[in-house]
Amino acid sequence: MSSVQQEQNQEPNQEPKEEQKEDTKEEVKAEEKEEKNKKTKEEKKEEKNEEKKEEKKESWDCIYNPRTGEFLGRTASSWGLILLFYLVFYGFLAGMFCLTMWVMLQTLDENVPRYQDRVANPGLVILPHAAEISFNRSDSTNYNQYIQQLHALLQHYNDSLQERNDLCLVGEYTEQDDEPIKKVCQFKRSMLRQCSGLPDTSFGYAEGKPCIIIKMNRVIGLKPRGDPYINCTAKRDSPLQMQYFPSEGRLDKMFFPYYGKKAHPDYVQPVVAVQLLLTKEDYNVELTVECKVEGSDLRNNDDRDKYLGRVIFRVKVSE
Template sequence: MADNNELYKNIADRDTGFKKFIWNSDKKQFLGRTGSSWFKIGVFYLIFYACLAGFFAIMLAVFYQTLDTNHLPKYTPGGGGSLLRNPAMGFRPLPRSENVESTLIWYKNGDNDDIKHWVDTLNEFIKPYEGTSDAISGQHITDCSEDNFPKEREVCRFQDSWLKDKCQKAESWGYNRESPCILLKLNKMIRWVPEVYETLEELPQDMPESLKKHIEKRMTENQGRIPKMIWVSCEGENPADQEYIGPIRYSPWQGFPAYYFPYMHTPGYLSPIVAVQFDSPVSNVLINIECRAWAKNIKHDRQNRLGLVHFELLKD
């Protein structure tokens, strides 16, 4: 019984001590501090956090002064200070989401259910390019040429109707036939300007002979001037791939016209596209394909996928 009384007494003392900590009527203290003490510490933290917020606001204001009002990054290929000086190239259609790391385009020829993914992917990708013949409010779209580069805050027109042969939405991009199409584009790099080839002597030795002959032909058609173009070549990576790949056609050009560059984050800008049509690749054979972009300031790096793109094509 004595032990129980001692226990009850300890509990009562603890409750009394806690209540006294909450409010000590003898010393007029709340949570161990008097009113003046709470006032002093409240003023201190008010001043402390006000100074902290003011310092943060000043640093944020200084930071915003360094930003471009056109929402352009501080370091760009044309502005110096950037390590991004070489564009990469992308392709469409991409494999299914469950094979996101794959670069294999594998379809069954003539099977509408199997080709649906590839056709739908290209149809979705081409949507922004449809109906660009009409000017969009607030955007300045103009017709460009080698003699008519876009002015400031203007962008060059690119229409899906320029794509030819079976590389069209109406033709299911050739996947319902023997001629699948791949769409290529360069990744956007703000202020990057291509250094195009102006003479045949400037063409690199490792450029494919077929592309050199094409450039020479275009030069003859263009009154002795090489068109200002980022040229594109696609071929099998290995001798066997080159044998199986078959004829290749490009549209609307075998490259990206230089007047589409530089990209300046202008509203309405659409990257130029090169459609690559494989006329009759051998069936039931995995074909490794590499496409390269060619300009004097484009370097090719297979490991980092710079200036080129790799994919595989398998047609059952």
């Protein structure tokens, strides 16, 4: 009986020992797994760091590679050849451009435009520069700006300056194609008489009878046929009394042709002054006046260009 009891007492003691061994084995395995995981993580980090270092090296190698001596993917000899090619190529293009420009300039005249068919007929402009001239004749501040514009224009027509110019034949063209220095025909300010600003410095604005100066745009080589003159009409039922200076508003042929700004630097174009002889009945009424070039072959009725050979303006005078 004693032997049997001993065996029974030994059996339960052996079982927990085996369980303890198994637990230790599992713990060892878990520790080994953790160590392996740590090692793999560290290895991965190291690999990533190495990859980053390699990428940085590769990025710098794109700019300059010390092993091959390449800069931006090319060696020194390659850069030299391509720069030489572009130098020759762009030098050839620059030479071709300069040659074509030189050939073109040989065909041009510095005094006369090659193509001027679009300005064969001149337009008209008025001074004062205003589409509507409105003022109170009793208040000089209303029309001072108009007077200043007229005085500024006529400074170039002062008699003292025009006496230096030549006396030309009335009614005939002043042709001087072969002359290196083009002469200028006299157009004295005093020819405008009441509208010259000499006897009346207000040009008639103080009296309510304003002067309007009309000039024709310059066109190189223009020689109008016939006997050109300026004619103005007021758009109303009864005619408006006007006075022209020079007489009959003539644009004499002796001032044509014009040879350009370089060949004809002192040229003064002919002008026509029109004085509107307004009465008290015309005050406080807006009048529309149209002036045209007539008596020649110059166009003055083109519907597409209302300033071709004509000009329209409005005048309103109050007391």
